[in-house]
Amino acid sequence: xxxxxxxxxxxxxxxxxxxxxxxxxxxxxxxxxxxxxxxxxxxxxxxxxxxxxxxxxxxxxxxxxxxxxxxxxxxxxxxxxxxxxxxxxxxxxxxxxxxxxxxxxxxxxxxxxxxxxxxxxxxxxxxxxxxxxxxxxxxxxxxxxxxxxxxxxxxxxxxxxxxxxxxxxxxxxxxxxxxxxxxxxxxxxxxxxxxxxxxxxxxxxxxxxxxxxxxxxxxxxxxxxxxxxxxxxxxxxxxxxxxxxxxxxxxxxxxxxxxxxxxxxxxxxxxxxxxxxxxxxxxxxxxxxxxxxxxxxxxxxxxxx
Amino acid sequence: xxxxxxxxxxxxxxxxxxxxxxxxxxxxxxxxxxxxxxxxxxxxxxxxxxxxxxxxxxxxxxxxxxxxxxxxxxxxxxxxxxxxxxxxxxxxxxxxxxxxxxxxxxxxxxxxxxxxxxxxxxxxxxxxxxxxxxxxxxxxxxxxxxxxxxxxxxxxxxxxxxxxxxxxxxxxxxxxxxxxxxxxxxxxxxxxxxxxxxxxxxxxxxxxxxxxxxxxxxxxxxxxxxxxxxxxxxxxxxxxxxxxxxxxxxxxxxxxxxxxxxxxxxxxxxxxxxxxxxxxxxxxxxxxxxxxxxxxxxxxxxxxx
Numbered sequence: 001x002x003x004x005x006x007x008x009x010x011x012x013x014x015x016x017x018x019x020x021x022x023x024x025x026x027x028x029x030x031x032x033x034x035x036x037x038x039x040x041x042x043x044x045x046x047x048x049x050x051x052x053x054x055x056x057x058x059x060x061x062x063x064x065x066x067x068x069x070x071x072x073x074x075x076x077x078x079x080x081x082x083x084x085x086x087x088x089x090x091x092x093x094x095x096x097x098x099x100x101x102x103x104x105x106x107x108x109x110x111x112x113x114x115x116x117x118x119x120x121x122x123x124x125x126x127x128x129x130x131x132x133x134x135x136x137x138x139x140x141x142x143x144x145x146x147x148x149x150x151x152x153x154x155x156x157x158x159x160x161x162x163x164x165x166x167x168x169x170x171x172x173x174x175x176x177x178x179x180x181x182x183x184x185x186x187x188x189x190x191x192x193x194x195x196x197x198x199x200x201x202x203x204x205x206x207x208x209x210x211x212x213x214x215x216x217x218x219x220x221x222x223x224x225x226x227x228x229x230x231x232x233x234x235x236x237x238x239x240x241x242x243x244x245x246x247x248x249x250x251x252x253x254x255x256x257x258x259x260x261x262x263x264x265x266x267x268x269x270x271x272x273x274x275x276x277x278x279x280x281x282x283x284x285x286x287x288x289x290x291x292x293x294x295x296x297x298x299x300x301x302x303x304x305x
Numbered sequence: 306x307x308x309x310x311x312x313x314x315x316x317x318x319x320x321x322x323x324x325x326x327x328x329x330x331x332x333x334x335x336x337x338x339x340x341x342x343x344x345x346x347x348x349x350x351x352x353x354x355x356x357x358x359x360x361x362x363x364x365x366x367x368x369x370x371x372x373x374x375x376x377x378x379x380x381x382x383x384x385x386x387x388x389x390x391x392x393x394x395x396x397x398x399x400x401x402x403x404x405x406x407x408x409x410x411x412x413x414x415x416x417x418x419x420x421x422x423x424x425x426x427x428x429x430x431x432x433x434x435x436x437x438x439x440x441x442x443x444x445x446x447x448x449x450x451x452x453x454x455x456x457x458x459x460x461x462x463x464x465x466x467x468x469x470x471x472x473x474x475x476x477x478x479x480x481x482x483x484x485x486x487x488x489x490x491x492x493x494x495x496x497x498x499x500x501x502x503x504x505x506x507x508x509x510x511x512x513x514x515x516x517x518x519x520x521x522x523x524x525x526x527x528x529x530x531x532x533x534x535x536x537x538x539x540x541x542x543x544x545x546x547x548x549x550x551x552x553x554x555x556x557x558x559x560x561x562x563x564x565x566x567x568x569x570x571x572x573x574x575x576x577x578x579x580x581x582x583x584x585x586x587x588x589x590x591x592x593x594x595x596x597x598x599x600x601x602x603x604x605x606x607x608x609x610x
Contacts, residue, residue, distance in 0.1 A: 001405040002401070003399055003400075003408060004401040004402065018416065019419075019426040024392070028426075029427065034394065034428040039343070039345075040345070044444070046427055046428060046444060047428055048394040048396045048430055050397075052432055052433070052435075055433045055434065086329060087339065087351055089339065089353040090353070091353045091354070091440035093355055100307065100308055103311075107323060118328075120326075120328070122333045122334065122341065123334050124320075125440070129355075130357075130359060130435055131434075135396035135440035135442075137442030139341075139349070139444060
């Protein structure tokens with residue numbers, strides 16, 4: 001069997017079964033970060049994300065933006081757990097013909113992101129590679145009672161997203177997005193969140209993950225979906241690389257959010273649907289403007305396919 | 306300027322200047338691991354290492370051994386700081402045509418290494434890439450008073466290595482070496498170590514790093530160098546990928562080691578030279594069997610050249 005047949009989802013399922021738990025592991029593979037034994041009253045958060053030229057960015061992409069994105073996607077993972085990033089290490093593979101100026105601009109872009117979100121870049125590795133590629137690993141912390149997992153959504157919860165969705169790749173936003181760290185901390189300080197994750201592969205790929213983790217279903221009010229200007233519903237649902245946060249809160253918390261949110265956070269907050277109890281078959285349903293309900297396919301970005 | 310002219314050493318020097326210190330950072334770029342604020346009485350250790358097909362291993366290399374090595378080089382980094390590894394995350398880039406069986410064997414090899422050294426693999430990322438490449442990031446801990454840096458060597462210290470050097474690539478040992486974690490802990494429990502690092506790029510590349518970090522020079526007794534069978538002195542000095550530990554201890558500690566070491570640790574321990582006070586010019590000197598002293602060039606494996 002080729003990896004293209006096994007698929008990214010099959011591989012991750014196998015990995016989650018193969019490498020599960022162990023001493024000091026609160027939550028292993030399967031959420032935005034691993035949750036680990038940490039300093040008193042806190043958990044450690046640990047994650048890594050890769051970017052590969054040709055897969056995630058083109059050779060023409062500005063080096064500084066590639067550097068920004070390589071760290072920002074990791075900051076987004078920590079934000080999605082309710083935590084704060086602390087330290088990062090950077091593995092960078094480069095062809096020998098690369099301009100030194102490209103490398104400096106890459107790290108300057110990463111340094112801007114590090115400064116903005118108070119991440120200390122403390123080490124890494126640089127090697128020769130056939131194409132540019134970067135892996136950033138991030139270590140963060142979260143107060144134990146503030147930890148947010150994908151798995152906590154409950155039937156009756158409302159579903160919300162930060163910001164707007166769609167068109168991230170065509171517009172170049174995928175290279176310069178702002179990870180929703182400040183927003184996640186501000187929202188979680190005001191209302192109890194039941195579940196949260198970041199949207200990297202598109203809502204129709206990521207929302208089913210939140211549903212399966214919590215053994216629930218979801219209904220999306222398609223007309224409510226906050227889209228970037230000129231972006232189709234299809235792109236908002238499937239294109240991915242938005243790095244907005246998706247979260248579930250109780251109806252009472254939802255009402256509190258409605259009152260609080262006017263103009264805060266500046267990225268915007270939108271209620272996009274509701275959590276229903278789980279069952280067999282499709283886990284995500286669309287609701288159109290006439291109130292008709294229909295299952296939505298799981299489509300979005302998947303590696304190896 | 307191309308990266309090939311800047312060189313790996315130039316890049317790392319620039320990085321160490323660009324990303325230095327910050328809150329919670331005891332030691333940033335420039336040692337085998339970063340040393341960070343950690344749980345009470347301990348420091349956190351954080352590092353990452355990459356392997357790229359074509360640079361570090363061939364397509365014909367057994368997948369299980371590649372997986373073993375990808376984690377083992379990181380365990381070796383933690384061992385070199387005197388610490389114990391705790392958690393690892395794995396970024397894996399693969400062509401879509403890769404066999405699923407290759408991927409499973411890769412992770413099984415890594416799992417063997419994880420079990421042996423009690424590392425929990427807690428997360429990662431899998432992406433499409435033009436060639437196989439893997440980055441492992443590791444988080445470890447060290448008791449504060451047991452921390453070992455590259456920079457602590459003092460004039461008069463003796464220089465020691467674990468195991469034997471040379472021929473790692475030709476023999477395939479570079480894919481199946483045993484990181485010297487147990488040995489590092491056992492030695493450090495018995496004698497106070499002044500400085501330690503692991504040998505990845507060859508003694509003539511790595512020893513100058515230890516010298517510059519401590520502002521000292523080193524003399525190598527070339528005939529004393531423990532070599533693998535059939536390996537030339539040149540290979541033992543320059544080939545790299547040995548992942549043995551190099552360390553400096555006081556003459557008194559050295560005598561204690563001489564008495565203790567018979568048969569322990571099993572990998573062997575050899576005194577190979579001495580630390581001298583620093584100065585301008587070359588930092589590593591060879592001493593031949595007639596007692597003649599001459600400067601040794603800094604040669605070994607360097608990326609981008």
